[in-house]
Amino acid sequence: MVITRAPVPPSLTVPRGVRFGYGVGSVCTATFGTVPGLLLLFYMTNVLAVPAWIAGLVAFLPKVWDVVINPWVGQRSDRTVSRFGARRPWMLLGALTLPPAFAATFAGPPLTGLPAAAYVTVCYLLTATAYAFYEVPYKAMPAEMTADYHERSAILQWKMVFVGLAILLSGSVAPAIAGTEASGYRLMGLVVAGALLVSMLTAFFGTARAPVVIRAEAEPSLRAQFAAARTNRPFLLLLALSCAQMFAAGTLLAGAPYLATYTLGDSGATSTLLLCIVGPVLVTMPGWVALSRRYDKRGAMILASVLYTAGAVALVLTQEFGPVYAHACVLVIGVGYAGLQLLQFSMLSDVIAHDAAVTGRNRAGVFTGLWTAAETVVFAFGALVFGWLLGAAGFVESGAGAPVEQPEAAVRAVLYGGTLVPALVAAFSAVLTWRYRLSEEELRSAGA
Numbered sequence: 001m002v003i004t005r006a007p008v009p010p011s012l013t014v015p016r017g018v019r020f021g022y023g024v025g026s027v028c029t030a031t032f033g034t035v036p037g038l039l040l041l042f043y044m045t046n047v048l049a050v051p052a053w054i055a056g057l058v059a060f061l062p063k064v065w066d067v068v069i070n071p072w073v074g075q076r077s078d079r080t081v082s083r084f085g086a087r088r089p090w091m092l093l094g095a096l097t098l099p100p101a102f103a104a105t106f107a108g109p110p111l112t113g114l115p116a117a118a119y120v121t122v123c124y125l126l127t128a129t130a131y132a133f134y135e136v137p138y139k140a141m142p143a144e145m146t147a148d149y150h151e152r153s154a155i156l157q158w159k160m161v162f163v164g165l166a167i168l169l170s171g172s173v174a175p176a177i178a179g180t181e182a183s184g185y186r187l188m189g190l191v192v193a194g195a196l197l198v199s200m201l202t203a204f205f206g207t208a209r210a211p212v213v214i215r216a217e218a219e220p221s222l223r224a225q226f227a228a229a230r231t232n233r234p235f236l237l238l239l240a241l242s243c244a245q246m247f248a249a250g251t252l253l254a255g256a257p258y259l260a261t262y263t264l265g266d267s268g269a270t271s272t273l274l275l276c277i278v279g280p281v282l283v284t285m286p287g288w289v290a291l292s293r294r295y296d297k298r299g300a301m302i303l304a305s306v307l308y309t310a311g312a313v314a315l316v317l318t319q320e321f322g323p324v325y326a327h328a329c330v331l332v333i334g335v336g337y338a339g340l341q342l343l344q345f346s347m348l349s350d351v352i353a354h355d356a357a358v359t360g361r362n363r364a365g366v367f368t369g370l371w372t373a374a375e376t377v378v379f380a381f382g383a384l385v386f387g388w389l390l391g392a393a394g395f396v397e398s399g400a401g402a403p404v405e406q407p408e409a410a411v412r413a414v415l416y417g418g419t420l421v422p423a424l425v426a427a428f429s430a431v432l433t434w435r436y437r438l439s440e441e442e443l444r445s446a447g448a
Helices: 016-046 052-064 066-079 088-105 113-145 149-178 182-206 222-230 233-263 269-321 323-359 364-392 408-417 420-434 440-446
Strands: none
Touching: 016 052, 016 088, 016 113, 016 149, 016 182, 016 233, 016 269, 016 364, 052 066, 052 113, 052 364, 066 088, 066 113, 066 364, 088 113, 088 182, 113 149, 113 323, 113 364, 149 182, 149 269, 149 323, 222 233, 222 364, 233 269, 233 323, 233 364, 233 408, 233 420, 269 323, 269 408, 269 420, 323 364, 323 440, 364 408, 364 420, 408 420
16 A cells, blocks of 8 residues: 655645635534534433433444444545545535434434434434544545645644534524424424535535645555554554543533533523633634644643643532633633644644655545544543433433422532543543654654
């Protein structure tokens, strides 16, 4: 297997129109990551009357499928040859299948309890499959557009601006539309599905002129993909620290509606809490890019992890200091989260470029497929753990419009599970980041 290089200079600046088109595509990834992570568990326990521990399984098990489907999509997109390029046909397939599957997940059929859990499981499995068609090739593209270390961060800076906008809108609008009734969730599913469709089609057409500095060739089998990943130490470290960060984010996001409802006593605060998390994404990206240039990406990511951890630990005192204090703590979390999101993806592109320079083989689809599989599984695992904590604490499920009084143990589980658990794991990610050694100098010395 060899790298096929297109006849373009490796330091080529990616055209502004391509950056914009690629960035808009992240509205899909951000919205899909936010809405189910924020509302799916709450939808099942408080609208469909699904027990909390079963709801956690429903949110988690379809994501296990990602371990199989995401590397497979990465492999197939590496091999694809078409007039649309290697990645874009798969993005188009995702655009045509994800919106209807997503809408069906929140269709709100006249089911409750275990039948409702079974229905959501099937729909969410189809949704996860359709999302893989789009996400894996989409995230593989930056490593192929440019070979420049800082140009990759510049591309992803545009992406993260749209990520912030998408999380801001979806995190505030989706809960407002959904409310507490099945009909509201049904309408929310349709609205979000429309947004996903527009985002994915914009990315498909907007990246039609994207430069391809390096063209990947596929590994012969899924087993070979896992073997390739095991030989790449920077990738394994980056994957580990990213998984820790995604678990922390998944737990925090799943807990947000419960924190708003049972700790702050205001279910409407879900939207304002999300605003504090994602608002910093819109204004701090240039600052995080500057910090990554001054202290390298590793130093900037450690700082982001520390901010995330500090905000989550401080959030434990919400009952003593009230809603304003809680929102201030979440704002600190949001500043750290913005840095983590930008730097994760930028460092993944660096790992792919370094691997190509060292081995002579571009395996962007391989690494991106494994990365996205692990990321989505671990993110959903956060919701699973939170659901099990609630179940163990005696959380009582309820139907739409019929809230019930929760035992004190369940209320404490909401607070501690949504704060201390993500704080502990985020702190662990900072320790892992300290061991990550792939710097700009090392990339240059490898010829990347």
